[in-house]
Amino acid sequence: MSTLPEPLNDDTPVDAPQDRYFNRELSWLAFNDRVLEEACNEHYPLLERLRFLSISANNLDEFMMIRVAGLIGMVQRRIDTPSIDGRTPNQQLAAVREAVDELSERQQAVWRGLHEMLDAAGIHVADESYMDKQGVAWAKEYFVEEIMPILTPQAIDPAHPFPFVQNEGLGVLFNLTRERDGGQVIEMVLIPPALPRFVRMPGETAVYLPIETLVCRHADRLFPGFKVEGDGAFRILRDSDIEIEEEAEDLVRTFRSAIQRRRRGQVIQLEIQDDCDPVAEALLRDQLEIHEANVVKTGGLIGMSDLEQVVEEDRPEMKFEAYSPRYPERIMEHDGDCFAAIREKDIVIHHPYESFEVVVDFIRQAAADPDVVAIKQTLYRAGNQSAIISALIAAAEAGKSVTAVVEIKARFDEEQNLMWAGKLERAGVQVIYGFVDWKTHAKVALVIRREESEYRTYCHFGTGNYHPVTTKIYTDLSFFTADPKMGRDGARLFNFITGYVEPRKVKHLAISPLNLREELVSLIDTEIANAQAGKPSGIWLKMNQLTDDGMIEKLYEASNAGVEVQVVCRGICSLRPGVPGMSENIQVKSIIGRFLEHSRVFAFANGERLPNAKAKVFIASADWMSRNLNRRVEVLVPIRNRTVHRQMLEQVLLANLLDTEQSWALHPDGSYSRLPAGDKPFNCHQYFMTNPSLSGRGGSLEAGRVPTLSLRKGAV
Known part of the structure; x- marks a missing residue:
């Protein structure tokens, strides 16, 4: 077995909280640092290393929007509740900000190293030096035809109030001088999220230009009659946590309103290029009211989570060898009949090594089987293209009793889950939203089937979500059983969620x-x-x-x-x-x-x-x-x-x-x-x-x- 560290040799008693526990936020940052280290792993293909950098950046964004936002909120409300290691919110915030700054600097250092290796491999990102005359002409035409019609420059003056910048919003500020009279004007151009963050130029050589670079390069097209004195790209993150009052009368309506408020949460972080025009930067800082926000000035790339777009470059030799999940032999031996295989004996599917299609087929088969009378399922995260949702709809349209517990409090999936809930309801599915103050995080599906003179319950218990994308990259387990005792326990679990009937005779499940x-x-x-x-x-x-x-x-x-x-x-x-x-x-x-x-x-x-x-x-x-x-x-x-x-x-x-x-x-x-x-x-x-x-x-x-x-x- 592998060797782990030896214990400390200090016999001093450890009774203080900081001696017994590690801080949650700092431990998370240490985890994300380990993720970033994978971007430095020389045994990985280059684009996979870039993917890890993108994941680390995306993780850090979410951490700022939720965890750091929560600490700032506690400080502002003068809440002094200590963390598990005894730190006040203020103390945690100071330590976290220092660690975040260090991690951000490491991300930029890793990016500089990967950038050089990508150049050597023929993938050029955020580097105009690889544009020849033909490329310059193409970029100009692309900007005029594809980008410029979507942009809306806005002057910042008393007649034009500072525009709202949405969460994860990317923009460019311009300091301009009007050629006619020498008047100074500050203009803001917000980049619509519908535009690609990186534009790939045509040709065999992969050249990716950031959208903000194209906007700055063609400012003369946006502002004819003006001289550009300076510019600078920026990006902001806002408080994205959602707080719901336990007394909410209508959970769905309350969440729709809360999602709208999320987009207008206070600014938590401002990323800005270190060569940003100082006049424009001063205006930006003042107008965004970033008194409590973290400010990251960098000479590197802002919004590195978007590098995931570059990872999609068609260079298979620079990615992990493609892996196709196995479909379990056990089920194929029963001609694909999930019920027959489960009825024979319990089975566990190990994702992503074994296909999530088994879980989808389990629900699809239930939808098509005339002997199936009911399906009950929890849905925490289902993704934006869900075969599970389609199967549940097909089952309801086939006249089966279908109950779906849709958790609309799943962070960052609230809108998606509300959309699915509406679609399920329109198909005749009984949709339940669970508890107001508790999230339903259990992953359970029950299929009740008429067999001879009795009903048999087939159960699926999972460690992960019914999500078609995450099941390809998350290691999770799907356990199937037809054990009658487990079926009865599963039914009591659903009664607890849907009817608040607290189970009293659960034999096996906790x-x-x-x-x-x-x-x-x-x-x-x-x-x-x-x-x-x-x-x-x-x-x-x-x-x-x-x-x-x-x-x-x-x-x-x-x-x-x-x-x-x-x-x-x-x-x-x-x-x-x-x-x-x-x-x-x-x-x-x-x-x-x-x-x-x-x-x-x-x-x-x-x-x-x-x-x-x-x-x-x-x-x-x-x-x-x-x-x-x-x-x-x-x-x-x-x-x-x-x-x-x-x-x-x-x-x-x-x-x-x-x-x-x-x-x-x-x-x-x-x-x-x-x-x-x-x-x-x-x-x-x-x-x-x-x-x-x-x-x-x-x-x-x-x-x-x-x-x-x-x-x-x-x-x-």
Whole structure:
């Protein structure tokens, strides 16, 4: 197994909050720094490295719009509630701004390095030096025909008030002198979001010009009769969080109004070119009222999240080798009949290594099957082209009873989900919006089918969303079962969401905010008791975020009792591992690679050394965060089928623990470092891409085709 950092050798008691926990916001920034490091990974193709830079920039934008905006709001309202590590909002804001500035500078440095390598590879971005005479003529014609008609220059003077700049808005300010009388004029040109951020010039050589460069280059066309004294591009981010009063009478109407307010939220960050005309910059700062905002002046590129457009350049040799997800042999052996395969025994689909089409086919088959009488499904994020939505509509139009729980509080997907909700309702689907003050984050679908003289319920429980795009890049799990007890529990879960009927006889599922926390605590208590009794114990956890202080303290208690705890936490981790007297038996790692780790899987040794057949294994929709355990509807699903159980332990969890090529170790001081690859490097993503899953392999595959994994030896 890979080597993680040694515990601290300091025996000093650690009772202060800052000694027991890492700050959530700073931990997130450390995660995004690891994402940025992938843009420096020399083992990755060049355009994939550019993609990681774009992802890091997009992540930082969202962090500013939500987390930093929240801190600014707390400071403005004089809220002094401390964070988990004891910092006030003001203290957090100061530390975060310093870290954000450092991260922004690193992004620009990474961009400069990638820019040179792209030039050498024949992809030229934001560089006019590669334009020949023919290119200059084309750019002029393109501007006049395709860009200029859409632009609306606006003078900034008493007769023309400063225009509103929307969130993520990009614009250019011009300081002009009127040639007729020498009068000075400040003009603003806002770039409509419908225009491409980067314009690719025609020809085999890839030359991408930023839209703001084209606007500045052809200012004479926009402002005939004026001399350009100076210009400068800028971009702003606004507070994008949505707060909803619990007493809201009409949740849909309230959210539509809140979405409109989001577009006009206070400015949180101003990005501006460092050569911006000083007169125009002064006006911009004054008019935007950026007293609390973060100002980023750069000689590099603003709005680097838009580099994703350049990644689409048709250069397959500069991208990861294309990967096509497998369709499970188990289902193909039943001629594509999902119900027959699930009825035979439980199955788990491991995305993106196995196709999300299985989930879509499950709903499509239900829609077309005359024996299916009802479908119930939760929808948190469904994307803008959803086959799942189409299947639910087809089912309703076929006369089936269809219930869809649409969560309109899914951040940044509110408008999309409202649109889907309206479309579903028009097709005859019963649409439920869940709770006002809790998000419904559980991923569940039930299909009730008439079989002979009784009804059978087929269940799907997922760790990820029913989203056609994210299922290709997020690692998630789709668990299918026809276990009658699970079906009854699933029905009670839906009754709780749709009718507020609190379930009293749930046998297998644990549901937050009702009893999921208590179930996890009980499982940890069992491991503590086993360790104290001298029995084998152990906890393996895979999740995205770990910030709940109650759960962290429980893991500290387990560590002090001698329980070995292995945590794979992709993102924020407030737990401080490897501290004597507190967490010396806890090790934490983060995996950042080609795919985004998203599945939540938990395993508890249950009296024998992990991995073992008696271990208690679960998948979940919830991370260990206070919001998930206290303020969201989530579900914890036990894995009892022998094959699926083995797959979760001996494939999914074990491969994540063994990974050395994409893993970062969390140190007791809060820093992360890459794990050494070792003599036998192991890449869990590559393992999953090249090996069939245990539950989906089917009888046609030989048992020996799936390499076994061992804590001591890795892949065999």
